[in-house]
Amino acid sequence: MACNYVLGCSEPAEPGPCKARFERWYFDSNTTTCRRFIYGGCRGNNNNFETKLECRRKCSPVKNTSNNEFTSVIST
Secondary structure, three states, X not given: OEEOOOOOOOOOOOOOOOOOOEEEEEEXXXXXXXXXXXXXXXXXXXXXXOOHHHHHHHHOEEOOOOOOOOOOOOOO
16 A cells, blocks of 8 residues: 655644634544644644545555556466
């Protein structure tokens, strides 16, 4: 399985010091899922996405869909 991590996907959720209450998404690298958190509006880190879809696209593991197995051919 390959990873599609961008800078920050392994960082913890960081709400920052400001007092706004924006619903954001972060990638939880322990569970490999995107989770909601409340962002204060300033500072924070790169593991901060406006939508769950954006979080998934940038951080979720990507399954390798190519078939790397070869079948043997017996010639007679």
